[in-house]
Amino acid sequence: MDLKKSVRSIPGWPMEGVIFRDLTTLMLDPAAFQKSCDILYERYKASSVDKIVGIDARGFVFGAVLAYKLGIGFVPVRKKGKLPAETLEESYSLEYGSGTLEIHRDALDSGEQVVIVDDLIATGGTAGATVQLVNKLGADIIECAFLIELPDLGGRAQLRNCSVFAIMEFEGE
Numbered sequence: 001m002d003l004k005k006s007v008r009s010i011p012g013w014p015m016e017g018v019i020f021r022d023l024t025t026l027m028l029d030p031a032a033f034q035k036s037c038d039i040l041y042e043r044y045k046a047s048s049v050d051k052i053v054g055i056d057a058r059g060f061v062f063g064a065v066l067a068y069k070l071g072i073g074f075v076p077v078r079k080k081g082k083l084p085a086e087t088l089e090e091s092y093s094l095e096y097g098s099g100t101l102e103i104h105r106d107a108l109d110s111g112e113q114v115v116i117v118d119d120l121i122a123t124g125g126t127a128g129a130t131v132q133l134v135n136k137l138g139a140d141i142i143e144c145a146f147l148i149e150l151p152d153l154g155g156r157a158q159l160r161n162c163s164v165f166a167i168m169e170f171e172g173e
């Protein structure tokens with residue numbers, strides 16, 4: 001199955017110059033959705049992962065499925081102002097904007113092994129901020145995992161000390 005065919009591309013959204021890679025079409029296709037989740041599960045099932053860290057909002061979909069399949073806990077990294085208990089925060093910029101992410105201070109213990117999951121890496125700003133938050137809590141990052149990487153935007157450079165895995169790549173076609 002060619003998973004790339006189940007991703008919808010929308011030029012000029014949310015702004016001129018961006019080709020938006022829309023995964024809602026992949027999620028609507030049960031075979032493609034299962035296949036994506038299975039690829040992630042197969043990759044980490046033999047690793048000693050303690051927790052999955054998922055990034056707001058689309059990283060929650062795939063990260064939560066992976067945590068369920070691995071039988072481990074899920075930690076949401078959320079856009080500022082959504083987490084109710086004490087948090088750490090980190091600001092970032094992305095392909096079409098900027099923001100601040102937060103994590104609960106008690107979500108990870110020092111030395112825990114985590115996999116960070118998001119749907120897509122573009123400039124790497126969002127994932128880079130998440131890596132900073134996880135590092136501040138003293139947890140170790142096994143890998144950052146994405147469904148899609150946009151290599152033209154160089155996001156891996158923001159994650160220099162982390163292993164990066166992406167199921168699919170989209171160049172500026």
Ligand SMILES: O=P(O)(O)OC[C@H]1O[C@H](OP(=O)(O)OP(=O)(O)O)[C@H](O)[C@@H]1O
Binds near residue numbers: 055058121124155
């Ligand atoms: O590599 P970057 O340039 O940082 O871009 C990648 C981020 O952009 C999208 O999220 P968005 O902020 O649009 O939020 P959403 O998941 O809530 O739609 C995507 O889900 C990643 O989190």
Ligand SMILES: Nc1ncnc2[nH]cnc12
Binds near residue numbers: 095096120122150
């Ligand atoms: N081109 C893109 N498509 C979907 N999500 C994104 N997040 C940042 N850039 C994106």
